[in-house]
Structure formats: structure tokens, C-alpha cells
Amino acid sequence: MLDRDEAERRAAAFLDERSAAWGPSSRVRVISEDCFTDGDKFIAPYDHVDYLDHGQEDMQLGGNLPVAVDLTTGDCRFLDWEEADDLMERDLL
Secondary structure, three states: OOOHHHHHHHHHHHHHHHHHHHOOOOOEEEOHHHOEEEOOEEEEOEEEHHHHHHOOHHHOOOOOOOEEEEOOOOOEEEOOHHHHHHHHHOOOO
């Protein structure tokens, strides 16, 4: 079972790898203080670096699905909309 720090590292590495294909202006970062565990998944929301570090509201992402890390296997993926809706209904996202 992964601990929180390792799960967050894996989420960040997954996000770095995936976002590299989104273009040079797609600098994103996991929002550590918004991460949480739900069952056997670590959920890692993220946003654009310019929004997080400089408050540039026009750089805030919308519709981006958090990274989910399986705490047993370490596998990472983006949540699907059904999972995100469930978390929002439970006021977790």
C-alpha cells in the first residue's frame, strides 16, 4: 500500500508525462493541499502553474479531471466523469 507522499509523487510524475504532450504552455502541477484518499484511490487535483503561483485567473483550468492513483498497484490515470460526479456529490471535489 502506497503512502500519501509516494502516491502524490506518482500522480505528479504521471501528470508531467501526460501534460508534456499538451504543448509548451501547458505547465500544470498537482495541488497538494487538495489531494485526498477515497477508498483505495489517492485523488490529486491539479491546475495551471500560472494560476496557482501568480493568480492569473485566465490560466485557471476548467473541466480537468484529477489524477487517480491506485494505492495498491501505484497505477495512475485520470478520473472519468462518473467518478468525478460521485466525488462532487459527496463534496470531496
